[in-house]
Amino acid sequence: MSTTPHSNDPRDNAGEFVLGKDGKPLVDRYGRPIRRRTTASRRDPAARHPDEFTRVEPRARRVSQRVEPGHTVYEPPAAYEPRRAPEHPRSRPAQQRPAPEEVPLQVSKRRRRGPKERRKVKLPGCGAVLALVIALLIGSVLVADARLNRTAAMPDQQISGTSGTNWLLVGSDSRTGLSEKDVERLGTGGDLGTVRTDTIILMHLPLRGKPTLVSIPRDSYVPVPGYGYDKINAAFSIGGPQLLVETVEHNTGLHVDRYAEIGMGGLAGVVDAAGGVEICVAEPIDDPLANINLQPGCQQMDGPTALGYVRTRATAQGDLDRVARQREFMTTLVTRVLSPSVYLNPFRMARLLWVTPSLLTVNSDDHAWNLARILIALRGGLETETVPIGGFTDTEVGNVVLWDDTAAEALFASLR
Template sequence: MTYTQPGHQARGRAPEPRVRRRRWGRKVVAVLVVLALALVGFVLYVDYSLKREQALPVDGERPQDGPGTNWLLVGSDSREDLDQERKDELGTGDTAGRRTDTVMLVHIPASGGMPTMVSLPRDSLVEIPGQGEDKLNAAFAYGGSQLLARTVENNTGVRIDHYAEVGLGGFADITDAIGGVELCVKEPMQDPKANLDLQPGCQTLQGPQALGYVRTRATARGDLDRVQRQREFLAALTEKVSGPGVLANPFRLFPLILNTSQSFLVDSGDHVWHLGSLGLAMQGIASGQGVTTTVPFGGFGETDGGASVVEWDEEGAEKLFGALAADTPVPQEVITTAEGIGG
């Protein structure tokens, strides 16, 4: 046994590299601080990149603010920021202004339960404040996002908390940023107006094809078929975005984040962390942990001008939106899809 006097190091044993350990520890802390600051800076940059406007009503009578969170999601046909080459590629035409191609209401329960996504057909016959009865998308044409939001609130009784809108070019850019989305097309689809020519079968749709797929109404049931395809595509898009092929690939993830932030228009009070919460809810819906439905269908009708419209089943719609406003489960009997109506 070797006896070592107190305070002395045993022969042959090197001194503990305490100074070196402290230096390495400081370096690790410094790197972590730099990474944290870089992450915060990136989040702030993305948040700053969001386009904002006062999209929700600021005055007048509105539904009572209930539990849970409600989003109004809008796909507009805005051609802003598209040059002629891009317009030709996407088959958008040269129409000026913004109109709605897609309108969806997403409810996120306060309890963290299953979210609900409701498609509101753009041809729905609704009461537009100050304009009388007309198609839902006419509200946007009359008064932009504020009038559209007010129209949705007045006809559903659901108070909207957040607003997100994406234009044609942004939709295509987001799809391209993740390398396209795979969908199974059931029948041939041709629509020269949308530059769409698809054959049956499972295939990966790139930006221009995806845009045509969710926009075309050149099918038997027009708007009803379209809202079904929109939900189908949105689920496939969300599923791919949340998969390792995107999240673990910085060459996919960062272009996606940047394209998303620069493509979305949100309400003046919305931020990137609100969109993050929406993304989590959409991921749940895409994985089957949520409810997707269309407003209960009451039939087809016509406006005074002879335009075809979609009429809601008033009793079913009242049950559906009443459940969302009260943050209670949606009754099973009012959950439907565009495939099961209007045939």
């Protein structure tokens, strides 16, 4: 089969070019013949570019060119670059797919609680608990202070102040406030009319060192200011606390700073509030007047038994033995109150703070926190003394106790 070679002469291929009126092909500004536009690509899909989805033929721009009259020259369109349709991400292999962007999850600060969700209860801290304990302690002290009985115990004229703080502690035989049932239970007998003191103790609290308890026998024969010589407990029955304080100061040379008094019922009530005391009895004591019958040995005593123990004189040395038992009892009672079984027991401690103040009588200027200082001072131990005794004699006021003036002065001088 023979093929005819393609001719380069535009006139031989006149059907492919645009011809003028003279039958010659038109040329562009570069002198090239202008080819006719073909429409095959529009009608025949196979003639389209394989990667072409949409092809828009740019319209030829009309240009000015010197041509023969009656002819128009068009500038050929710019080179065509086919556009590719964007690929869908799923059409790519998994290895070539771009990693999805990690969008941070936004959580609302205010979260709604579900129907069964409960708010957690915030427990109080140590500071709140400590503040509560301090508030309760202060409240208890103020209540105790309000329940104290007060009296004007200090005389108008007192000697000059001496070192430390001196308390005059008095245990009276007053039956005031006791019912007939209490009198029978305590074995105190009826009202004797004249109130005297069964116990007189001078407590010296130094600035440093241990406190000292000085027991003064109630039958001590001493001068009572304005009344001459008499038993020291007679000063209480004659002129009350004021004359007793003045008499003690006159005979000891010690300034009395504070005063506290407790009756028979009060002493038994304090012991019962503390849950009893354990006392070691040195010898058998049988005293129907004090309503006790004790055997030797350490034993737990309730209020009535302890009261009978410190009141009885049914022993060999009578009043001197009683003075020693009173010091022993007071030391034991303080030790009991300061024991963990009492101050860590809220029920016993509450009862003590409620009952004890109503059983005490203090000077008008004394308060519950002054009494608390006694307990704090006694925690470190204490020294116990009895005024040195020089003998006994019978006088117009009965059998009395005589002091050893030299030894007694030495004792009191060490406390000034």
